[in-house]
Amino acid sequence: MSNERFLRVVNYHYVRDLPNSNYPRIKGLHINAFRSQVKALQARYIMATMEQTMAFLSGEFQPSRDLCLLTFDDGLKEHYSIVTPYLAENNIQGLFFLTTACIEEHSVLSVHKNHFLMASLEFQEYRNAFLTNLAKISPETNTHVDPIKAAATYRFDTQDVAELKLLLNFHLNDSLRQQVLDGLFQQYLGDEFLFAQELYVDWNEARAMQELGMILGGHSHRHIPLPKLGDAGQREDLRISTELLRKRLLPQQHLPFSYPYGNPVASFNEITIGALQELGYSCAFTTQVNPNAATQDWFLLNRFDTVDVKF
């Protein structure tokens, strides 16, 4: 059908004035590049709200052009200080997904510890420090990962970075990864509590974003690939996270979700989807790169990464 319409969802993480920030090597999008990308998207698509997105997926809304929806993972401070003011000025509604443990406990996710350590140290130095600490704590751990799986999971990284990330995020058990990273983080980056306060939004800022028209959603409590927690464990993580969102945020008609890590192979399963539906989520986003037809499953919404968007 030639007049079939699609919903294109674009996902963002760090959006910063990178050269003037404390960690210029962090893998993020420069604010100017963000602004020009949004302008280009706005010229080409109808910038969708949460409500229009759900109406489109219900078949109740047939837009005159394709839709574009902007999403932001991890509840980063710049989503409040840089992104929200810009979107509000341009009458665009963004969806922002919060990892509740970070805000509630002022803890830094191990995935972010890894980003900032990699931005602070030369890769070989980091890799050596990581493997040395790992061998000290747990000499019996096998550090080999499948190179093809690594490349497929981390499309935007070089091979050795992708393999270290796969080892770290998927192969090591949580307490071991945590121990190694905590040691390195303290050694190179200092106090985690203060770092978390600068890295993530707080609840006041989250509510202020809602007041400016933004939609907030869930991204789990601890940002661990949910199936790794087991059936009961992932239900519990999602229950805690959702309770916090409902208690701390202003009421919203729709509560969306973004799967931590997002790739359909290891980031969620049917238990995850069932739990999200029971908890009252409206829809959930993966990182599967594709546009969405109106018939797309509401809990398997595809997203482009910002670097996939070419103009």
Ligand SMILES: [Zn+2]
């Ligand atoms: Zn995330």
